[in-house]
Amino acid sequence: MKIDVLTLFPGMFAGPLDESIIKRARAAGLLDLKIHYLRDYTHDRHKTVDDRPFGGGPGMLLKPEPIFEAVEDLAREDTRVVLLSPAGRTFNQAIAVKLAQVEHLLLVSGHYEGFDERVRERLADDELSIGDYVLTNGALPAMVIIDAVTRLLPGALGDETSAHEESFSHGLLEYPQYTRPAEFRGMKVPDVLLSGNHAEIAKWRAEQARRRTQERRPDLL
Numbered sequence: 001m002k003i004d005v006l007t008l009f010p011g012m013f014a015g016p017l018d019e020s021i022i023k024r025a026r027a028a029g030l031l032d033l034k035i036h037y038l039r040d041y042t043h044d045r046h047k048t049v050d051d052r053p054f055g056g057g058p059g060m061l062l063k064p065e066p067i068f069e070a071v072e073d074l075a076r077e078d079t080r081v082v083l084l085s086p087a088g089r090t091f092n093q094a095i096a097v098k099l100a101q102v103e104h105l106l107l108v109s110g111h112y113e114g115f116d117e118r119v120r121e122r123l124a125d126d127e128l129s130i131g132d133y134v135l136t137n138g139a140l141p142a143m144v145i146i147d148a149v150t151r152l153l154p155g156a157l158g159d160e161t162s163a164h165e166e167s168f169s170h171g172l173l174e175y176p177q178y179t180r181p182a183e184f185r186g187m188k189v190p191d192v193l194l195s196g197n198h199a200e201i202a203k204w205r206a207e208q209a210r211r212r213t214q215e216r217r218p219d220l221l
């Protein structure tokens with residue numbers, strides 16, 4: 001999979017995407033990730049990417065020209081151009097699964113008060129928000145999406161099954177899990193998990209996942 005990111009803060013991407021599973025996926029050629037600096041698509045001495053909103057109002061907006069030039073430079077036929085903004089549909093596991101099947105993803109991360117509307121109208125195939133809160137810029141949302149999508153790429157996770165047996169994979173929250181020691185500070189692991197009776201264990205886990213989802217996220221049911 002190829003992911004290109006357009007951002008005003010390329011430095012923010014150094015670190016989170018150079019560790020663990022993402023690092024291995026890049027080294028194994030499962031993910032071809034490139035970060036692009038929006039100011040590289042400007043032509044004036046001040047490398048201007050923003051301007052005041054027509055009609056007045058607080059703050060600045062991202063100008064259309066640098067973003068159009070960047071997308072026209074980086075996008076191919078099969079590219080899915082995704083804007084990151086609080087006005088987007090809320091990102092979730094189902095969307096991550098879909099995006100993991102895309103050949104080429106171009107993530108456009110916002111800043112200031114947002115994008116000139118013509119970027120949204122003409123360039124965006126999709127617009128995603130990682131949650132109903134306002135961040136300083138779209139770099140973290142881009143990293144969140146890259147992380148959630150990359151781990152779903154075949155071969156990215158050591159044990160493929162883990163991607164199938166996790167929260168949201170069946171629309172439910174995950175069941176409680178335990179590892180050794182079987183007793184810790186008087187807290188015992190549920191006997192059913194020590195029974196070796198896999199049918200009973202599966203039944204218990206399904207009950208627990210439903211109960212936890214009912215309690216914490218009835219909206220998922």
Ligand code: 4FV
Pocket residue numbers: 084085086110111112113114128129130131132133134135136137138141
């Ligand atoms: C955001 C979000 C987000 C809004 C103003 C960047 C900031 C600035 N992006 N999910 N929540 N973006 O808060 O995606 O443009």
